[in-house]
Amino acid sequence: MVLAVLLLSTGISADMGPKASTRIRFEGLEGQRYMATLLSPEPFCGPYTALEEFPDNPRYTPEDPEYPIWEKFVAFEGPDGWYFLQYFQDCTETSSFTWGYFPPARFKLLLYFPEQDAFVVSAESYERYAFDSLFTADLHDLSLSxxxxxxxxxxxxxxxxxxxxxxxxxxxxxxxxxxxxxVAVLFCYRARQQIRIVLAANLVTQGILNLLLNLTAYHAGGLLLMVEYVLLEFLVFLLEATAYAFLLPRYRPAGEPARRWLAVIYALVANGVSFAAGAAILIVTPGFLLPVPF
Structure with missing residues (x-):
């Protein structure tokens, strides 16, 4: 059966999330109708392509309600070397724009106001700086003809x-x-020095672990975070079990056997419970598996 699976299986490609995103909140455009997109220095990004470079890949047809707006963006003559990748959003109701699937790494913001048939494009370019890059655009002083x-x-x-x-x-x-x-108290590690050992070990191991989790969430997103969390927690267990097995029995009550194996079991139980609690906190905290609020 194993040989048959290896010989007869075929390769597939799967798209897994979460994906990096670029989100922009607009201030000062209340009551106006407008659409937004990001111009890219490259003619393609993921599934999005520039029509002038890929004329056989239009994303809209005349039957689509957004086709007239798409035509306006396609016809826009913007800065040299910057492309419209055929993705835009109506931001009138939300006052925000989100490109949540393969956004350009470097971009310029382009706005279209259909009632004035006018465009506004950023003079400078911007870059994604985090897995979920958030920006706020201030347009209070904007006046259009x-x-x-x-x-x-x-x-x-x-x-x-x-x-x-x-x-x-x-x-x-x-x-x-x-x-x-x-858990240490439940395992009868109640001596003052034993409590200090547990506290010091966790301040070091969990401090490094959680700092790495924060950096991973900021730069790489939740999927890599959860994989890293499991691997790092296992490494923390090995380090703490080793330290506890050597240090905790030294401060046991007089006459009590060393029982180094009990320290290892304590490390396993304590890290298992704390892992579950930490995972629950990660799940409900924005910026890890949930989007970061503006």
Whole structure:
């Protein structure tokens, strides 16, 4: 059966998430109808392509309701070397734009106002800086005339909310230390020096672990985060089990056998429970598996 599976199987390609995203919040355009897109220095990005370079790959047809807007973007003559990749959104109701599937790594923001038949394009280019890159565009001072194209006229800043990263880090640290101390007491590791050993070990191992998780979530997203979490937690268990097996029995009550194996079981139970608690915190915290709020 194994040989048959190896010989008769075929390769497939699967698209797995989550994917990196670029999100922009607009301020100062309340009450106006407008569409947004990102111009790319490359003629393709993932499944998105520039029509002038790939004329056989139009993403809209005359039957589509958005076809007239798409035509406007296609006909736009923007900065030299920047391409419209046939992806746009109507941002009138949401006051935000999200490109959540293969967004350009470097881009310029382009807005179209159908009532004025006018365009606004950013003068400078921007880059994605995180797995979920958030920006805020301030257009309070924008004024448009029918049919014109304005370059600049607004500012855009990074607006990633680092608060959730910090809150999640300290919540995971507090939960881990509290759980491991409670489990230590249940395993009869109650001597002051034993508690200090458990506390010091967790401050070091869990501090490094959770810092790496935060950096991974920020730069690479939730899928790699969960894989890394399992592997790092296993490494933490090995380190703590080794340290506990050598250190905790030294401070046992007089006459009690060393029982180094019990310290290893304690490390396994304590890390298993703290792993589950940490995973639960990661799941409910924005920026790890949930999108970061503006």
């Amino acid at each position: 029918p049919g014109e194209t304005k370059i600049g006229e607004f500012s855009m800043q990074r607006s990633y909310c680092y608060l959730w990263q910090i809150v999640s880090f300290f919540c995971r640290m507090a939960a881990t230390i509290a759980i491991e101390l409670v």
